[in-house]
Amino acid sequence: MKTKKILQGKIISNKKIAPDHFKMAIQNEWLALKARPGQFVMIKVQEKNNDPLLRIPLGVHFTEEDRTYLLYKVVGPGTATLSQRQKGEIVSILGPLGNGFDLSKNSPDKEALIVAGGHGIVPLYMLIKELRKKGIKVAVFEGACSKEHILCENRLKQTGSKVFIATENGTQGKKGRVTDVLVEYLKKYEKNGKRKNIGEKYIMFVCGPKPMIKSVNKIAEKFKINTQISFAEYMACGIGACLGCAIMTVDGYKMTCKDGPVFDSKEIKWDAQ
Ligand SMILES: Cc1cc2nc3c(=O)[nH]c(=O)nc-3n(C[C@H](O)[C@H](O)[C@H](O)COP(=O)(O)OP(=O)(O)OC[C@H]3O[C@@H](n4cnc5c(N)ncnc54)[C@H](O)[C@@H]3O)c2cc1C
Ligand code: FES
Structure with missing residues (x-):
């Protein structure tokens, strides 16, 4: 069964918890049920227009009942916009994505x-x-x-x-x-x-x-x-389509978003990192 979907989640809270760091709780039963440790989501930071155009990748911090928690640092326009989102608003999420910890x-x-x-x-x-x-x-x-x-x-x-x-x-x-x-x-x-x-x-x-x-x-x-x-390589699509997150492994290039983001350390070609 397909486990990744484009989902709509309701923001339950989005609070500053440390300098430049925010914790967001999103209500969506499917996501909270399916997300595994080490997986991530691609979140659309705003709905009104396409600026910033792309979704940004954020790790699943933890889940509780029907809620998924994200914790992010504001570093640029995407995360800054996300930090302005208010309780009660709806966000679009693609996820859960990637292979988590084994x-x-x-x-x-x-x-x-x-x-x-x-x-x-x-x-x-x-x-x-x-x-x-x-x-x-x-x-x-x-x-x-x-x-x-x-x-x-x-x-x-x-x-x-x-x-x-x-x-x-x-x-x-x-x-x-x-x-x-x-x-x-x-x-x-x-x-x-x-x-x-x-x-x-x-x-x-x-x-x-x-x-x-x-x-x-x-x-x-x-x-x-x-x-x-x-690994948190730069990602654009998050689903293995753009080849933007390639990482060199002992078996050649792999996509961090699709084959990772979690890898066994022995899989990685360290002299290429
Ligand atoms: C699988 C994955 C999981 C992630 N999980 C989290 C998380 O849980 N919490 C969190 O705070 N951040 C996480 N990140 C990083 C987060 O996605 C970026 O900080 C975010 O996309 C930046 O978007 P922006 O528009 O705010 O800033 P941008 O303008 O895109 O970037 C601002 C600055 O941050 C740097 N930057 C952006 N993305 C990355 C990256 N992937 N690695 C290193 N430097 C980067 C840029 O070089 C630039 O200097 C994760 C990244 C990946 C790939
Ligand atoms: S982010 Fe597009 S292939 Fe990984």
Whole structure:
């Protein structure tokens, strides 16, 4: 059965939750029922005219009953227009799109390491909720430029996950990069010498800016941890028609929108990134 559709959703709320960041709740039963962790939607930011022309891609943050939550940063005209949309208005959404995180590969005794940079936490939050529901241990590593940009911290703690924060300016958590905190965590375990192959204990899920993704991949390779990464390449159509979101993999080019946005880190041709 076709799972992606053009849907009409009613805006239930659209609130600023951090500097430049908005959380939007959209009511549409089908979308809330079908969306899986790691999938995304293409949302038409306004109905009146075609400016900005294209829909913009946003990750599904989480779903609750008949509602789907989005969390976005205002960076340009599309997201700025979206931030002006009011409660009660109708938005057009294409979705849910793409292949999300694959939980079938995770054995329940592995701890899930979640690594998020900036609004990379958006699609990972729904995944964390699902992992916790299955009784899987979760450690979240969240990085941002400063304290005000750390998103969802309390909600993450409420899932019963361990939460480690890093900020570039040191206003919260460890000063520096989130990858430093991740390595510290892995080395502590390695030092305890409980098991030689650290990759047998962990599985990793990642979303964030490209430089962070590349460093996490190096860590995954070093510690031999199976890792799934959500990529946010530039997208125009979101359905595999424009070839605008191609990513080089070991099997040649794939479309991030249709074949991803989540890929196994071993699928990616890293020297082409
Ligand atoms: C699968 C997917 C999921 C996404 N999920 C989210 C999300 O949950 N929350 C969120 O805030 N954003 C998310 N994004 C990014 C979001 O789509 C863009 O920020 C948005 O399209 C920008 O539109 P705009 O018109 O406001 O700005 P534009 O004028 O299009 O861009 C403004 C600035 O942002 C940069 N930019 C735009 N798109 C991207 C991108 N994909 N990657 C890196 N830089 C970009 C541009 O280079 C430019 O500097 C996602 C992108 C993809 C592909
Ligand atoms: S965005 Fe058009 S092919 Fe992926």
